[in-house]
Amino acid sequence: xxxxxxxxxxxxxxxxxxxxxxxxxxxxxxxxxxxxxxxxxxxxxxxxxxxxxxxxxxxxxxxxxxxxxxxxxxxxxxxxxxxxxxxxxxxxxxx
Amino acid sequence: xxxxxxxxxxxxxxxxxxxxxxxxxxxxxxxxxxxxxxxxxxxxxxxxxxxxxxxxxxxxxxxxxxxxxxxxxxxxxxxxxxxxxxxxxxxxxxxxxxxxxxxxxxxxxxxxxxxxxxxxxxxxxxxxxxxxxxxxxxxxxxxxxxxxxxxxxxxxxxxxxxxxxxxxxxxxxxxxxxxxxxxxxxxxxxxxxxxxxxxxxxxxxxxxxxxxxxxxxxxxxxxxxxxxxxxxxxxxxxxxxxxxxxxxxxxxxxxxxxxxxxxxxxxxxxxxxxxxxxxxxxxxxxxxxxxxxxxxxxxxxxxxxxxxxxxxxxxxxxxxxxxxxxxxxxxxxxxxxxxxxxxxxxxxxxxxxxxxxxxxxxxxxxxxxxxxxxxxxxxxxxxxxxxxxxxxxxxxxxxxxxxxxxxxxxxxxxxxxxxxxxxxxxxxxxxxxxxxxxxxxxxxxxxxxxxxxxxxxx
Numbered sequence: 001x002x003x004x005x006x007x008x009x010x011x012x013x014x015x016x017x018x019x020x021x022x023x024x025x026x027x028x029x030x031x032x033x034x035x036x037x038x039x040x041x042x043x044x045x046x047x048x049x050x051x052x053x054x055x056x057x058x059x060x061x062x063x064x065x066x067x068x069x070x071x072x073x074x075x076x077x078x079x080x081x082x083x084x085x086x087x088x089x090x091x092x093x094x095x
Numbered sequence: 096x097x098x099x100x101x102x103x104x105x106x107x108x109x110x111x112x113x114x115x116x117x118x119x120x121x122x123x124x125x126x127x128x129x130x131x132x133x134x135x136x137x138x139x140x141x142x143x144x145x146x147x148x149x150x151x152x153x154x155x156x157x158x159x160x161x162x163x164x165x166x167x168x169x170x171x172x173x174x175x176x177x178x179x180x181x182x183x184x185x186x187x188x189x190x191x192x193x194x195x196x197x198x199x200x201x202x203x204x205x206x207x208x209x210x211x212x213x214x215x216x217x218x219x220x221x222x223x224x225x226x227x228x229x230x231x232x233x234x235x236x237x238x239x240x241x242x243x244x245x246x247x248x249x250x251x252x253x254x255x256x257x258x259x260x261x262x263x264x265x266x267x268x269x270x271x272x273x274x275x276x277x278x279x280x281x282x283x284x285x286x287x288x289x290x291x292x293x294x295x296x297x298x299x300x301x302x303x304x305x306x307x308x309x310x311x312x313x314x315x316x317x318x319x320x321x322x323x324x325x326x327x328x329x330x331x332x333x334x335x336x337x338x339x340x341x342x343x344x345x346x347x348x349x350x351x352x353x354x355x356x357x358x359x360x361x362x363x364x365x366x367x368x369x370x371x372x373x374x375x376x377x378x379x380x381x382x383x384x385x386x387x388x389x390x391x392x393x394x395x396x397x398x399x400x401x402x403x404x405x406x407x408x409x410x411x412x413x414x415x416x417x418x419x420x421x422x423x424x425x426x427x428x429x430x431x432x433x434x435x436x437x438x439x440x441x442x443x444x445x446x447x448x449x450x451x452x453x454x455x456x457x458x459x460x461x462x463x464x465x466x467x468x469x470x471x472x473x474x475x476x477x478x479x480x481x482x483x484x485x486x487x488x489x490x491x492x493x494x495x496x497x498x499x500x501x502x503x504x505x506x507x508x509x510x511x512x513x514x515x516x517x518x519x520x521x522x523x524x525x526x527x528x529x530x531x532x533x534x535x536x537x538x539x540x541x542x543x544x545x546x547x548x549x550x551x552x553x
Contacts, residue, residue: 011524013477013516015359015388016301019232019258020515025298032294077135079309080142086285087314 007051012041033064097181101194101343103174109338110161112331115369115440117157118376120447123327123439125153142313143320145221148214151328159331161213168212168245172200173335177343178506182470184490191493193486194351195506196340196367199473203268205508206363207238207323210332214321215242215250224317225249229279229304232258233265234508235323240274250274251318253281253307256299264512279304286310324360325438333366340503341370351381351503353489357481358385358452361438363507369440371503372449383450384489385441386481388457455484461520463487464510476508477516 008024016037026042029035034052042048052061116123125134137149144152151159161169180193198206218226226248230236236252243250252274259266259278269276279299280287286306290297297303312320323329337354344350354371356364368383375381444450464480466487467473475483482504493500510517519525 011519013519013525014231017231017255017258018234018478019262019513020519021257021298025257028298029300076143076309077139079306080139080313082286082306083310083313084142086310089285 007046010045012045014041030064033060036065039065098179098347099181100176100178101347102176103339103342103346105166105170105174107342108166108170108174109335109342110166111158112161113334113338113370113373114151114154114157114159114327114331115334115365115372115444116155116327118373119440119443120376120449121443122155123443143309145218145223145319147217147221148328151217151331152326154327154331161335162216164246165213165216168216168242169209169335171202174339174343175200175336177340177503178471180467180471182472183467183486186466186470187487187490187494189490189494190497190499191490192349192499192501193490194340194344194349194501194503195471195486196336196503197473197506198336198363199475199506199509201238201241203234203237203241204511205234205238205476206333206336206366206505207235207508208241209335209366210323210329210362211235211238211242211321212245213332215239215246215248218319218321219246219248221319222317223248223319225251225315226319226321227251227253227308227311228321228323229253229255229301229308230258230265231255231301231304232262233269233512236274236276237265237268237272238323239321240269240272240276243274244272251308251311252276253279253283253287253304253311255279255301255304256297259299262512277307279307281307283307284310284314324362327438327440329362330365330369330438330440333362334369336363336366336505337368337370340367344503349501352500353382353384353502355384355386355482355485355489355502355504357478357505357507358387358441359478361385361441363505365438365441367503367505368450372444375449384485385445385450385452386485387452387454388460388481453485455481455488457525458520460484461517461525464517465520473506474510474514474517475506476510477513479505479507479510482507 008022010023011020012023012026013019014021014025023042026038027034034056035041038052039048056064137146137153140149140152176197178195178197180195184191184193201208215226226239226243228236228239228250230252233254236254240250240252250269250273252269254266254276256278259276266276277283280290280297280303282288282291284307286303290303309320312318351371354368356367358364364385368385371379371381372383375383441450445452460477460480460483463484463486464475464477467475467480467483486502486504489500489502
């Protein structure tokens with residue numbers, strides 16, 4: 001990609017957020033790795049396939065394109081458990 | 096002058112919500128706890144939802160009473176008018192009669208307060224002092240903030256940082272209604288602090304915002320969490336839209352042949368269509384269309400997968416194009432909580448053949464939205480434009496067939512806070528996208544070993 005900075009500034013409407021986001025958001029959404037929808041959203045704007053191959057290893061691409069799916073309720077329960085742990089941690093007096 | 100708006104008085108507002116769980120041809124499977132493998136019980140959800148809403152979530156009672164205080168707040172804008180779109184009909188030169196339920200009349204400008212008001216009320220009577228939630232661009236956050244103001248309950252919203260910075264208007268709406276809105280990730284929660292430590296400049300994500308809102312609810316015994324889509328009780332609260340429409344049609348002696356709604360998380364679609372879906376289950380001949388974008392065709396590409404829904408324990412599998420012939424094509428799964436995934440109730444009704452999914456191209460949706468704005472005068476939200484595009488398709492089809500079809504759709508919200516999307520359309524920055532046929536075939540081969548869905552014949 002010739003001009004990465006310009007690319008980062010390109011904007012699309014994110015169907016998840018319901019608002020406009022720059023490409024830089026989409027390529028860092030999952031803990032610094034791209035969003036799993038990055039191909040679908042950016043396909044017609046530029047050659048996103050080539051971009052991904054240029055910047056990520058095949059194993060990384062597989063990982064961020066196919067995050068392990070969980071149903072909504074399972075995910076919610078996971079977040080509740082995580083939140084309980086965080087809350088417990090926050091109540092501990094500072095060392 | 097012809098009657099344009101079919102109105103109901105406050106006395107004629109429905110007094111009960113309709114719960115389609117009572118009539119679904121295939122009952123929903125209960126979600127299982129990931130740890131025990133047993134069906135999730137009320138105690139599993141009690142840390143974040145009040146018991147009265149959990150009861151609604153699992154209820155199979157057909158009718159659920161709408162409490163009087165909820166009706167009082169809803170009466171600020173409800174009953175919402177059923178409007179005959181004469182100008183759109185004329186512009187399309189169609190014999191079809193087009194009606195729409197105008198949900199943009201609500202103070203936040205969309206259908207979302209229909210459930211926000213109910214959830215705020217049920218939390219209030221359960222003793223909740225504070226409700227937390229997350230929001231992307233602010234639609235749900237502003238609806239809940241409005242509802243909180245109506246019942247004097249504190250609302251705290253975690254808004255994805257990138258939207259918080261770029262979209263000040265809905266944030267200001269939240270503030271005006273007295274809510275606190277944090278840019279997520281924030282320093283208010285352990286989840287947020289951890290992310291910020293690692294990357295102080297992160298733009299945030301819905302996943303992080305959800306974690307923060309849930310943590311804030313779990314950490315404080317007076318707080319609960321609220322969700323604006325996907326869950327069963329949310330769908331049920333929205334049915335007031337379709338129930339009103341049925342009464343309004345009765346007034347003019349009409350009934351829809353086709354019911355159309357855009358379907359993101361499914362709540363505005365469910366709200367309009369479920370009362371009509373009930374009629375269809377009991378024998379009425381109605382076409383019910385859920386419209387989605389071709390760029391994210393969860394429902395329409397579904398036949399390739401073995402399911403569309405979440406809680407029925409089958410994940411949505413979407414054939415996708417690949418990075419080259421050596422790259423194994425595989426299904427995409429929407430990650431995280433899939434708040435923009437389809438509601439299990441809607442998914443199941445698609446499988447049962449009650450609802451027909453349809454995908455439309457992005458440019459067609461905006462073209463439809465502009466046509467609607469230039470005829471009926473209302474600038475619809477970009478999501479709503481999907482429904483309008485399908486309405487126009489059906490109206491043109493009625494013209495070709497010479498049939499006077501009655502079409503009903505949900506004008507789920509206005510687009511006045513989304514003009515950047517229209518700007519992108521007018522300046523040619525939007526594109527259509529559809530999976531190329533050869534990629535679909537290739538992807539289909541890849542998912543051949545997967546079990547096939549049991550989809551009713553349409």
